[in-house]
Amino acid sequence: MTVSSAPGKVYLFGEHAVVYGEPAVPCAIERRARVTAEKRSDGKLLVHAEDLSLDGFTVEYSGESETHPDVDVSESLLEAAMGYVDAAVAQARDAADAPDAGFEVTIESDIPLGAGLGSSAAVTVAGIDAATRELGVELAPEELADRAYRAEYEVQDGQASRADTFCSAMGGAVRVEGDDCRRIDAPDIPFVIGFDGGAGDTGKLVAGVRELREEYGFAADTVGTIGDIVSEGERVLAAAENPDGDWIAELGDLMDFNHGLLESLGVSSRSLDAMVWAARDAGAYGAKLTGAGGGGCIVALDETEETETALKFTPGCEEAFRAELATEGVRRE
Ligand code: PMV
Numbered sequence: 001m002t003v004s005s006a007p008g009k010v011y012l013f014g015e016h017a018v019v020y021g022e023p024a025v026p027c028a029i030e031r032r033a034r035v036t037a038e039k040r041s042d043g044k045l046l047v048h049a050e051d052l053s054l055d056g057f058t059v060e061y062s063g064e065s066e067t068h069p070d071v072d073v074s075e076s077l078l079e080a081a082m083g084y085v086d087a088a089v090a091q092a093r094d095a096a097d098a099p100d101a102g103f104e105v106t107i108e109s110d111i112p113l114g115a116g117l118g119s120s121a122a123v124t125v126a127g128i129d130a131a132t133r134e135l136g137v138e139l140a141p142e143e144l145a146d147r148a149y150r151a152e153y154e155v156q157d158g159q160a161s162r163a164d165t166f167c168s169a170m171g172g173a174v175r176v177e178g179d180d181c182r183r184i185d186a187p188d189i190p191f192v193i194g195f196d197g198g199a200g201d202t203g204k205l206v207a208g209v210r211e212l213r214e215e216y217g218f219a220a221d222t223v224g225t226i227g228d229i230v231s232e233g234e235r236v237l238a239a240a241e242n243p244d245g246d247w248i249a250e251l252g253d254l255m256d257f258n259h260g261l262l263e264s265l266g267v268s269s270r271s272l273d274a275m276v277w278a279a280r281d282a283g284a285y286g287a288k289l290t291g292a293g294g295g296g297c298i299v300a301l302d303e304t305e306e307t308e309t310a311l312k313f314t315p316g317c318e319e320a321f322r323a324e325l326a327t328e329g330v331r332r333e
Pocket of ligand 1: 018117118133160202206290
């Protein structure tokens, strides 16, 4: 039996614009998905999914996509969850050159699903790591990130950037620009997260931005300006060691700007805006939505308890929590 975990992430800057080749800076957070893999001699896949911030379920199936397990969860949720596990297992079988390997897989996660915190990437990264190690093969984090990206790409019909999977595999703050992904130095950033209990439709939101960008030059400029904010944010992070600088306040201002531009591109929502304003009113250095938007999570910067407390009392906010930067990416448990 082999257990691996991998962290979720927030976008400090750059979601959506990253789709058009602009840089983005996602940061791994100490909320993890844990995947246990145990070899099975019959070649089948048995999956238990618990605590996925949704109804847990257990299914036994042969891995053929036509065989739908008879369980009481929504079809789309089941398909999505099984899709990631299937793709992760396929990558592990390929990496270990063991096409017929069977597994019993258990997933536990404290990352809300589909809320912009990279839950599917964390499950995919931890799943590939656990399953390959169970087959006696150890992959470097970079290869794991690449395989997890390919798995997500397949499940999401080509609508995946490398950001989530690379960040989850490597941990810390990372910089993504097209296929170029690298870790960057970052101080301990005081993230506070607010979750509205919902999730946006990433495909639709990405398509909406694409249409605006094609129709209006100023929307294309807006996407480019998000890229400029990211570059400025990188400079602030790189100078954070300087004791004279006020790096948290500078990051906060840039986050506020980034949120405004995302809002103008139509990917925010009433509940996300309400949480962003509640955080700002509570004294946060800055706040923005994280991920695809439309619903899900916001991320704010605050060293005090004020923002978390204010969010807990904000109508539309279902959960608020502090999240440390996860310096470690995928790891064995
Ligand atoms: O909501 P998430 O965490 O899947 O992030 C989506 C980020 C986008 O930039 C909108 C799309 C992408 O694949 O980069």
